[in-house]
Amino acid sequence: MTTARPQPAIYRNLPVDFQYFPAFFSTSEQSALLSAALRKLDATESRRFRRRRKELEQRSALSLYSERPSSVQSLFLPDEYYDFQEGHFDGVIRRYREMHVSPWPPDIEGLSPALDRLRDVYPSTDVQAHLLHLASDGEILPHVDNVGASGSWILGVSLGAPRILKLENTTDPEEAYTLALPSGSVYIQQDTTRYHFKHSILLNGLFDGKQYDGGQRMSIMIRVGYIL
Numbered sequence: 001m002t003t004a005r006p007q008p009a010i011y012r013n014l015p016v017d018f019q020y021f022p023a024f025f026s027t028s029e030q031s032a033l034l035s036a037a038l039r040k041l042d043a044t045e046s047r048r049f050r051r052r053r054k055e056l057e058q059r060s061a062l063s064l065y066s067e068r069p070s071s072v073q074s075l076f077l078p079d080e081y082y083d084f085q086e087g088h089f090d091g092v093i094r095r096y097r098e099m100h101v102s103p104w105p106p107d108i109e110g111l112s113p114a115l116d117r118l119r120d121v122y123p124s125t126d127v128q129a130h131l132l133h134l135a136s137d138g139e140i141l142p143h144v145d146n147v148g149a150s151g152s153w154i155l156g157v158s159l160g161a162p163r164i165l166k167l168e169n170t171t172d173p174e175e176a177y178t179l180a181l182p183s184g185s186v187y188i189q190q191d192t193t194r195y196h197f198k199h200s201i202l203l204n205g206l207f208d209g210k211q212y213d214g215g216q217r218m219s220i221m222i223r224v225g226y227i228l
Protein backbone atom coordinates (compact mmCIF):
# COMPACT_ATOMS: atom_id res chain seq x y z
CA MET A 1 0.00 0.00 0.00
CA THR A 2 1.31 3.46 -0.77
CA THR A 3 0.40 6.45 1.34
CA ALA A 4 -0.43 9.72 -0.33
CA ARG A 5 2.20 12.43 -0.26
CA PRO A 6 1.13 15.17 2.21
CA GLN A 7 -0.45 18.09 0.41
CA PRO A 8 0.24 21.68 1.47
CA ALA A 9 -2.64 23.90 2.56
CA ILE A 10 -3.65 26.42 -0.11
CA TYR A 11 -3.64 30.05 1.01
CA ARG A 12 -4.25 32.95 -1.30
CA ASN A 13 -2.10 35.27 0.76
CA LEU A 14 1.24 33.62 0.30
CA PRO A 15 3.99 34.22 -2.27
CA VAL A 16 4.64 31.81 -5.12
CA ASP A 17 6.87 28.82 -4.45
CA PHE A 18 5.97 28.83 -0.78
CA GLN A 19 4.37 25.70 0.67
CA TYR A 20 2.79 25.60 4.08
CA PHE A 21 1.59 22.61 6.14
CA PRO A 22 -0.11 24.13 9.21
CA ALA A 23 -0.52 20.92 11.25
CA PHE A 24 2.10 18.55 9.89
CA PHE A 25 3.26 16.92 13.15
CA SER A 26 1.12 15.44 15.94
CA THR A 27 1.81 16.45 19.54
CA SER A 28 3.77 13.26 20.20
CA GLU A 29 5.86 13.73 17.05
CA GLN A 30 6.56 17.34 18.12
CA SER A 31 7.69 16.11 21.54
CA ALA A 32 10.02 13.54 19.99
CA LEU A 33 11.54 16.14 17.64
CA LEU A 34 11.91 18.81 20.33
CA SER A 35 13.43 16.37 22.88
CA ALA A 36 15.96 15.26 20.27
CA ALA A 37 16.81 18.85 19.30
CA LEU A 38 17.24 19.98 22.91
CA ARG A 39 19.36 16.98 23.72
CA LYS A 40 21.70 17.70 20.79
CA LEU A 41 22.04 21.39 21.61
CA ASP A 42 22.45 20.85 25.34
CA ALA A 43 25.34 18.44 24.76
CA THR A 44 27.35 21.21 23.04
CA GLU A 45 27.18 23.60 25.97
CA SER A 46 29.75 24.39 28.67
CA ARG A 47 29.94 22.43 31.92
CA ARG A 48 28.50 25.42 33.78
CA PHE A 49 25.18 25.20 31.91
CA ARG A 50 25.13 21.41 31.91
CA ARG A 51 25.61 21.46 35.69
CA ARG A 52 22.88 24.09 36.13
CA ARG A 53 20.41 21.88 34.25
CA LYS A 54 21.49 18.75 36.11
CA GLU A 55 20.89 20.46 39.46
CA LEU A 56 17.43 21.52 38.35
CA GLU A 57 16.67 17.99 37.19
CA GLN A 58 17.71 16.59 40.58
CA ARG A 59 15.92 19.28 42.61
CA SER A 60 12.65 18.86 40.78
CA ALA A 61 12.82 15.12 39.97
CA LEU A 62 12.17 16.24 36.40
CA SER A 63 13.32 14.46 33.29
CA LEU A 64 14.79 17.02 30.91
CA TYR A 65 13.94 15.15 27.72
CA SER A 66 10.70 13.45 28.68
CA GLU A 67 9.05 11.71 25.75
CA ARG A 68 5.61 12.27 27.31
CA PRO A 69 5.65 15.88 28.52
CA SER A 70 2.47 17.62 29.71
CA SER A 71 2.82 19.95 26.71
CA VAL A 72 5.36 20.49 23.96
CA GLN A 73 6.24 23.93 25.36
CA SER A 74 6.93 22.42 28.81
CA LEU A 75 10.01 20.68 27.37
CA PHE A 76 11.79 24.05 27.40
CA LEU A 77 13.43 25.09 30.67
CA PRO A 78 13.37 28.77 31.67
CA ASP A 79 15.69 30.89 29.50
CA GLU A 80 18.45 31.15 32.13
CA TYR A 81 19.19 27.42 31.79
CA TYR A 82 20.43 27.88 28.21
CA ASP A 83 23.52 29.69 26.96
CA PHE A 84 21.84 31.85 24.30
CA GLN A 85 24.13 33.94 22.08
CA GLU A 86 23.39 37.64 21.76
CA GLY A 87 24.19 37.71 18.05
CA HIS A 88 26.71 40.03 16.45
CA PHE A 89 25.86 43.64 15.74
CA ASP A 90 25.67 42.92 12.02
CA GLY A 91 24.09 39.48 12.38
CA VAL A 92 20.43 38.76 11.73
CA ILE A 93 19.68 36.44 14.63
CA ARG A 94 19.34 37.71 18.20
CA ARG A 95 19.37 35.52 21.34
CA TYR A 96 19.73 31.99 20.03
CA ARG A 97 21.59 28.69 20.12
CA GLU A 98 22.27 26.76 16.94
CA MET A 99 24.07 23.76 15.55
CA HIS A 100 24.38 21.55 12.55
CA VAL A 101 22.76 18.21 13.36
CA SER A 102 24.16 14.90 12.29
CA PRO A 103 23.38 12.27 13.36
CA TRP A 104 20.07 12.44 15.23
CA PRO A 105 19.95 10.63 18.61
CA PRO A 106 19.10 6.96 17.93
CA ASP A 107 17.04 6.26 21.05
CA ILE A 108 14.09 8.68 21.04
CA GLU A 109 10.78 6.93 20.60
CA GLY A 110 8.87 8.13 17.56
CA LEU A 111 11.72 10.24 16.18
CA SER A 112 12.65 8.28 13.10
CA PRO A 113 9.06 7.79 11.81
CA ALA A 114 8.54 11.57 12.24
CA LEU A 115 11.73 12.32 10.28
CA ASP A 116 10.70 9.80 7.61
CA ARG A 117 7.37 11.57 7.19
CA LEU A 118 9.13 14.91 6.84
CA ARG A 119 11.41 13.48 4.15
CA ASP A 120 8.31 12.76 2.04
CA VAL A 121 7.85 16.48 1.38
CA TYR A 122 11.46 17.34 0.52
CA PRO A 123 11.58 18.67 -3.05
CA SER A 124 14.93 16.87 -3.53
CA THR A 125 17.49 14.83 -1.60
CA ASP A 126 21.02 15.59 -0.34
CA VAL A 127 20.06 17.73 2.61
CA GLN A 128 21.62 19.14 5.76
CA ALA A 129 19.76 19.79 9.01
CA HIS A 130 20.31 22.70 11.34
CA LEU A 131 18.76 23.44 14.74
CA LEU A 132 17.91 26.97 15.79
CA HIS A 133 16.63 27.62 19.30
CA LEU A 134 15.31 31.15 19.92
CA ALA A 135 15.15 32.51 23.47
CA SER A 136 11.82 33.96 24.68
CA ASP A 137 13.05 37.35 23.50
CA GLY A 138 14.98 36.03 20.48
CA GLU A 139 14.23 37.10 16.91
CA ILE A 140 15.39 36.79 13.33
CA LEU A 141 15.73 39.98 11.28
CA PRO A 142 14.88 40.11 7.54
CA HIS A 143 17.40 38.29 5.32
CA VAL A 144 17.83 36.00 2.34
CA ASP A 145 19.81 32.87 3.22
CA ASN A 146 23.36 32.88 1.84
CA VAL A 147 22.97 31.84 -1.80
CA GLY A 148 26.48 30.41 -1.91
CA ALA A 149 25.89 28.14 1.06
CA SER A 150 22.74 26.24 0.11
CA GLY A 151 20.51 25.49 -2.84
CA SER A 152 17.04 26.28 -4.14
CA TRP A 153 14.82 25.37 -1.18
CA ILE A 154 14.71 25.76 2.59
CA LEU A 155 12.30 23.88 4.83
CA GLY A 156 11.47 24.96 8.38
CA VAL A 157 9.80 22.91 11.12
CA SER A 158 8.45 25.06 13.98
CA LEU A 159 8.27 23.70 17.54
CA GLY A 160 7.24 25.54 20.69
CA ALA A 161 5.93 29.10 20.86
CA PRO A 162 4.00 30.23 17.78
CA ARG A 163 5.79 33.10 16.03
CA ILE A 164 4.99 35.29 13.04
CA LEU A 165 6.95 34.70 9.82
CA LYS A 166 7.22 37.71 7.51
CA LEU A 167 8.16 37.43 3.84
CA GLU A 168 9.07 40.61 1.91
CA ASN A 169 9.91 40.92 -1.77
CA THR A 170 13.51 42.19 -1.98
CA THR A 171 12.76 44.57 -4.86
CA ASP A 172 9.19 45.55 -4.02
CA PRO A 173 8.79 46.09 -0.27
CA GLU A 174 5.06 46.64 -0.84
CA GLU A 175 4.74 42.93 -1.54
CA ALA A 176 4.87 41.40 1.93
CA TYR A 177 3.12 38.47 3.59
CA THR A 178 2.79 37.40 7.19
CA LEU A 179 1.86 34.04 8.61
CA ALA A 180 1.66 32.65 12.16
CA LEU A 181 3.67 29.45 12.52
CA PRO A 182 2.19 27.15 15.18
CA SER A 183 4.11 24.30 16.77
CA GLY A 184 4.11 21.31 14.45
CA SER A 185 3.84 23.36 11.25
CA VAL A 186 6.20 23.02 8.28
CA TYR A 187 6.97 25.52 5.55
CA ILE A 188 9.07 25.35 2.40
CA GLN A 189 10.52 28.41 0.63
CA GLN A 190 11.56 27.46 -2.87
CA ASP A 191 12.92 29.27 -5.96
CA THR A 192 11.18 32.69 -6.14
CA THR A 193 10.51 32.89 -2.42
CA ARG A 194 13.91 31.50 -1.50
CA TYR A 195 15.86 33.92 -3.72
CA HIS A 196 13.65 37.01 -4.04
CA PHE A 197 12.00 37.35 -0.63
CA LYS A 198 13.55 38.23 2.71
CA HIS A 199 12.23 36.26 5.65
CA SER A 200 12.11 37.17 9.31
CA ILE A 201 10.73 35.69 12.53
CA LEU A 202 9.17 38.47 14.57
CA LEU A 203 9.44 38.92 18.29
CA ASN A 204 6.03 40.59 18.63
CA GLY A 205 3.17 41.27 16.33
CA LEU A 206 -0.50 41.02 15.56
CA PHE A 207 -1.74 38.43 13.10
CA ASP A 208 -5.38 37.63 12.34
CA GLY A 209 -6.54 39.58 15.39
CA LYS A 210 -4.23 37.71 17.75
CA GLN A 211 -1.20 39.19 19.51
CA TYR A 212 2.04 37.17 19.50
CA ASP A 213 4.64 37.97 22.15
CA GLY A 214 7.83 35.96 21.83
CA GLY A 215 8.39 32.66 23.63
CA GLN A 216 11.00 29.96 23.12
CA ARG A 217 10.87 28.33 19.73
CA MET A 218 12.96 25.61 18.09
CA SER A 219 13.20 25.37 14.36
CA ILE A 220 14.63 22.47 12.46
CA MET A 221 15.92 23.93 9.20
CA ILE A 222 16.53 21.59 6.28
CA ARG A 223 18.59 22.93 3.39
CA VAL A 224 19.58 21.31 0.15
CA GLY A 225 23.23 21.18 -0.87
CA TYR A 226 24.44 23.82 -3.27
CA ILE A 227 24.35 22.36 -6.77
CA LEU A 228 26.90 23.85 -9.17
Ligand SMILES: O=C(O)CCC(=O)C(=O)O
Nearest residue numbers: 132140145156201219221
Ligand atom coordinates in the same frame (compact mmCIF):
# COMPACT_ATOMS: atom_id res chain seq x y z
O1 LIG B 1 13.48 29.63 12.21
C1 LIG B 1 13.05 29.81 11.07
O2 LIG B 1 11.93 29.44 10.71
C2 LIG B 1 13.91 30.54 10.08
C3 LIG B 1 15.37 30.41 10.36
C4 LIG B 1 16.21 31.16 9.38
O3 LIG B 1 15.80 32.08 8.75
C5 LIG B 1 17.60 30.73 9.14
O4 LIG B 1 18.12 29.88 9.88
O5 LIG B 1 18.22 31.25 8.20
Ligand SMILES: [Fe+2]
Nearest residue numbers: 143144145199
Ligand atom coordinates in the same frame (compact mmCIF):
# COMPACT_ATOMS: atom_id res chain seq x y z
FE1 LIG C 1 16.95 32.24 6.98
